[in-house]
Amino acid sequence: MKLLVTGGGGQLGRSLVRRAGAHTVIALPRSQLDIRDASALTAALAAHAPDAVINTAGFTGVDAAEHAPALASEVNAWAAGLVARACAERGVPLLHVSTDYVFDGAGARPITEDAVPAPLNAYGRSKAEGEQRVRDAGGTVVRTSWLFAAAGPSFVHTITRLALRDREIRVVADQFGRPTWAPDLADALIALAAMPERPPCVHVCGDGATTWHEFAAAIVEGVRIYRPIACERVVPITTAEFATPARRPAYSVLDTTLARTLGLPIRPWRLGLARTLAEELAKEIGR
């Protein structure tokens, strides 16, 4: 199977390359394919003739989107629609990656695919609009959450940096979600691409709901194994104590029942974290 990946220079794009296995993954970074360029999209599809396209390209800065909502919308909504229409015109299946942040997180139960998006911030609004455009053109929306990988940058990198520098790290403990190791998501995307049929939307994320605080504490304990760190305490705080430009959902735990029914891998996020930290340790030993 030949897969064309847009946003190929990003965290997920690079993970797809690493997990290609027997498949051919052509990952084009923005410098080689800007998804806002309709003629470049058509040319790329003609040149590579992929069996499926995976759109990982996006304006992914949640806080930055508050200051640049038009650009976020241009990339995450309008250009996502361009990708979807270009794929539809050539009859190429499209998997489009979206986010738990299309939801307001006001509930207390895992969110299923049929829940109605109600984004709280500009990033979420742009992604929700992109989802609709992709679905209108017959593409498949794959929602995920809290992505991390050694490729980074991610929350794991931020907390590692802080753990090396600060005695105390304060992390919000009242936002719940499911961290996802990008290579696990890559495996699921490749498996989905190989299926003869796909649902219009499916949730793929790591197994186990947690909070940013618990996630941070696990990262700090992991880093402590291979580096002398400064951090002595990971202090739980509330969202109200940690002001950010973008509002974030309190409970954006995605339900993965459908993904499991389809046989997609839904693996514990702690395993992915261990793999990420093991890669960092290997780099340390190699020094």
Ligand SMILES: NC(=O)c1ccc[n+]([C@@H]2O[C@H](COP(=O)([O-])OP(=O)(O)OC[C@H]3O[C@@H](n4cnc5c(N)ncnc54)[C@H](OP(=O)(O)O)[C@@H]3O)[C@@H](O)[C@H]2O)c1
């Ligand atoms: N990261 C998360 O926690 C998370 C959670 C849920 C969903 N998602 C979704 O998962 C997908 C992949 O995320 P990620 O973590 O891999 O993000 P990432 O590392 O920021 O990668 C996104 C890539 O898209 C590229 N890009 C931006 N504008 C583009 C354009 N106009 N044309 C082509 N490429 C463009 C970026 O290139 P430049 O670096 O050159 O700008 C970047 O390499 C995104 O759709 C994101 O919304 C992410």
